[in-house]
Amino acid sequence: MRDDDPRLPSSPRLPSSPGFWRSPLRGTWFTSVLGLVLLVGITVLFVTGLVSYAAYNPGLSPVNDQTPGKGFLGFYLFAWPTNPYWLYRLTQGLHVTLGITLIPVLLAKLWSVVPKLFALPPARSLTHALERISLLTLVGGGLFEFTTGVLDVQLDYVFPGSFYPLHFYGAWVFFAAFVTHAALKAPAAVRAVRGRGRERERERERDELVSPRPEAATVSRRGALWFVGAGSLLLFVTTAGQSIGGALRRTALLAPHGWADPGGGPGGFQINKTAAYAGIDPAETGAEAWRLVVTGRDGRTVRLSRAQLIRLPLYSEALPIACVEGWSTADQWWRGVRLRDLAALVGYDGDPPDAFVESLQRHGAFRRAALRANQVADPRSLLALYVNGEDLSPDHGHPARVVVPAAPGVLNTKWVARITFGAL
Numbered sequence: 001m002r003d004d005d006p007r008l009p010s011s012p013r014l015p016s017s018p019g020f021w022r023s024p025l026r027g028t029w030f031t032s033v034l035g036l037v038l039l040v041g042i043t044v045l046f047v048t049g050l051v052s053y054a055a056y057n058p059g060l061s062p063v064n065d066q067t068p069g070k071g072f073l074g075f076y077l078f079a080w081p082t083n084p085y086w087l088y089r090l091t092q093g094l095h096v097t098l099g100i101t102l103i104p105v106l107l108a109k110l111w112s113v114v115p116k117l118f119a120l121p122p123a124r125s126l127t128h129a130l131e132r133i134s135l136l137t138l139v140g141g142g143l144f145e146f147t148t149g150v151l152d153v154q155l156d157y158v159f160p161g162s163f164y165p166l167h168f169y170g171a172w173v174f175f176a177a178f179v180t181h182a183a184l185k186a187p188a189a190v191r192a193v194r195g196r197g198r199e200r201e202r203e204r205e206r207d208e209l210v211s212p213r214p215e216a217a218t219v220s221r222r223g224a225l226w227f228v229g230a231g232s233l234l235l236f237v238t239t240a241g242q243s244i245g246g247a248l249r250r251t252a253l254l255a256p257h258g259w260a261d262p263g264g265g266p267g268g269f270q271i272n273k274t275a276a277y278a279g280i281d282p283a284e285t286g287a288e289a290w291r292l293v294v295t296g297r298d299g300r301t302v303r304l305s306r307a308q309l310i311r312l313p314l315y316s317e318a319l320p321i322a323c324v325e326g327w328s329t330a331d332q333w334w335r336g337v338r339l340r341d342l343a344a345l346v347g348y349d350g351d352p353p354d355a356f357v358e359s360l361q362r363h364g365a366f367r368r369a370a371l372r373a374n375q376v377a378d379p380r381s382l383l384a385l386y387v388n389g390e391d392l393s394p395d396h397g398h399p400a401r402v403v404v405p406a407a408p409g410v411l412n413t414k415w416v417a418r419i420t421f422g423a424l
């Protein structure tokens with residue numbers, strides 16, 4: 001059929017015409033395979049994302065909460081545990097790595113249904129209109145979540161505090177549309193993928209997604225899926241190393257905390273924000289000037305120099321730093337004072353309460369953080385003074401920083417100046 005053949009319903013030069021889209025790859029089978037991968041993948045992304053929010057302890061203090069207006073969307077929040085100590089490293093590494101790995105699948109899925117997005121008339125009925133509006137939320141929401149996620153991981157500072165509400169509320173909108181879509185389409189998708197040979201070819205004849213005038217095939221549908229899979233694999237191997245670490249960190253060429261560890265020596269592992277970036281004045285961290293102020297029961301307060309802290313019982317723990325951006329360090333040997341011992345100094349023997357930790361930093365959302373009682377009570381939670389056998393470096397939080405097992409990096413406050421127990 002020629003392009004100007006009068007038997008074609010409308011000009012195939014317009015994307016609203018089915019004849020405009022000519023790839024022989026399109027069809028329900030191709031879309032269904034991609035859709036089912038996304039069904040599993042996006043569900044895992046949603047769950048690990050919600051879990052990540054819970055890990056911040058947002059219910060504990062407004063200081064930890066980047067979306068204070070969430071209302072009932074916080075219904076599921078729970079006390080984040082301290083076991084296993086690599087918990088956040090796993091959940092957030094999974095969230096970010098999987099999200100990046102799924103990008104080719106998401107794009108291929110959108111490509112496979114793009115004729116439907118242009119189809120005219122805009123609505124054949126009220127149900128059809130509602131379906132198309134929900135598709136806008138689905139496609140827009142999906143692109144929005146993947147884009148904000150990637151931008152936060154790759155560029156970090158383009159989101160001055162606003163990434164969290166965008167990504168959090170966006171996730172709920174997107175997932176609501178996603179669940180609706182999956183409920184409507186998953187049964188047919190499963191049938192399409194299960195169908196074999198003959199049956200599948202017969203289905204193709206009635207298939208809306210199949211081009212009415214396909215071009216000659218240059219690659220099989222299976223081959224195209226392998227191509228998408230190869231794209232995902234490439235993104236996986238160039239990203240995952242920033243979470244897995246070890247030799248694989250070198251292969252994480254696309255990840256901001258990939259390549260090799262920065263610098264050398266005992267403190268030569270990944271740094272989020274440097275002391276200079278956080279505006280830490282070296283004059284405030286020196287032995288003369290710096291004091292840790294610990295406040296507890298009935299306002300009891302002690303002020304401790306670093307030399308005094310070092311004379312308290314010190315403990316060593318191997319714990320990672322795991323950031324919301326997906327990267328994490330291998331276990332590092334931290335040495336310092338137990339948080340529960342500091343609580344005991346100010347009147348909380350036995351079960352310690354929540355703690356509010358403040359740093360020397362004057363600006364920035366993460367200059368302070370609240371820790372839950374279970375985190376303070378864990379004997380592995382330290383106010384670290386050393387890492388890997390040496391004094392903390394300025395960038396890792398000298399003179400003292402918090403490390404808590406299983407917690408997101410953001411709760412591991414650096415350049416600590418004050419800890420208040422039981423005030424939340």
Ligand SMILES: Nc1nc2c(c(=O)[nH]1)N[C@H]1C(S)=C(S)[C@@H](COP(=O)(O)O)O[C@H]1N2
Pocket residue numbers: 269270271272273278321322323324359360361364366367368395396397408409410411412413414415
């Ligand atoms: N005072 C202060 N502490 C902080 C931060 C900060 O911005 N200010 N960033 C946190 C975040 S988001 C992470 S991931 C870890 C990173 O620790 P590192 O730089 O030693 O790897 O520090 C945490 N502690």
Ligand SMILES: [Mo]
Pocket residue numbers: 272322323324325409410
């Ligand atoms: Mo972080």
